[in-house]
Amino acid sequence: MIYRPDFDVHPRLDYDGYKSTALRHPKQPLIALPQSFTEITGPLLGEGRLGDLDHDLTRQHDGEPQGQRIIVHGRVLDSDGRAVPQTLLEIWQANAAGRYQHVIDNWPAPLDPNFTGLGRTLTDNDGRYRFTTIKPGAYPWKNHHNAWRPAHIHFSLFGRAFTQRLVTQMYFPDDPLFPYDPIFNSVPDEKARQRMVSRFDLASTQPDWALAFEFDIVLRGSDATPFEAEVDDE
């Protein structure tokens, strides 16, 4: 089996708008790596990596975090629309004020003693996942004068192969900061950029409790015989 390349979808490693790329991208050409068994396999990490409340970022402390409670859910699929079952998702995010629980984040927005901002879960057999969290705030950064990151949640996925590994960011619909954010705009193709924007999902909101956003994540597909049944809702 071979995982089909998707180079055109991803940002270039040297992207002028994002200054920190300047000294952190290779200048020599990348060398083709044929996909041998090391590349078509990968870590299949399971329940042993999860704590009981890892999927609910609002219940990891004695009290509730400040902010708008939201459900973030969706499916992990490959580019042929096949579900990626039992795969580990890891997320991390800022709190409602846009501050990370991290020693180097010290901009003057409040920390929240009831929010760490770390979540983990596995997809089910249909590739579905679900987190409860709070909506992260936007925050300033030093890339250029008056730079602000649109609100986002970081997502890390393994898929089932080293080749499918993906780290991305989920954004929220209609964010007014999109036109000014070089990280969002580093993705050259408009359609691909929209893949990173979640969809407000009224049907999944919980009345009197939480709003909901749907975010499907698409990993590289392969030419393999389907391991799981095809899905037809695309």
Added chain:
Amino acid sequence: MTTTPSQTVGPYLAIGLNWDDGPFVAPEGTAGGFWIRGRLTDGDGNAVPDGLIETWQADPAGRFDHPDDPRGAAAPSVEGFRGFGRSATDRNGEWGVYTLRPGRVPDVDGAPQAPHIDVSVFARGMLHRVVTRIYFSDETDSVLAGVPPERRHTLIATPTDDGYRFDIRLQGDGETAFFAL
């Protein structure tokens, strides 16, 4: 369907991706176990203190506990072997994983490859991971043969007191050879 684009892990990756047992590809104290340690540096030769190194490799028998290996999934030949390692860089750019020497894995034409470990590098300032390989000697294989001879040394770990050293230079003098996967 269009795949989801990559984005940087950003400066706060440690919140989401630090595991206490991350560096342990095999349990500490396993017979034959050793450390691979290295330093991640940028185009000015400065440490990258907000990076993450991940490794993936065959077990000492050259097998994977994975159903997509056409030879079949093989339970690890060593108790507790995970095959996967993860280490954030520290303020000096240093990282380390504790592992075992992998066995030989066939290449796409069925010829044996030299023992190798696949590596992903993530960091603030990197919009996509870069991929490289750790080798343990100058024994060549079909992948190394595709690397310009003057750059092959960047993929070969050097022996140390407790294992090997594998520095990763993202750019500039001695830039590590990276692969398109």
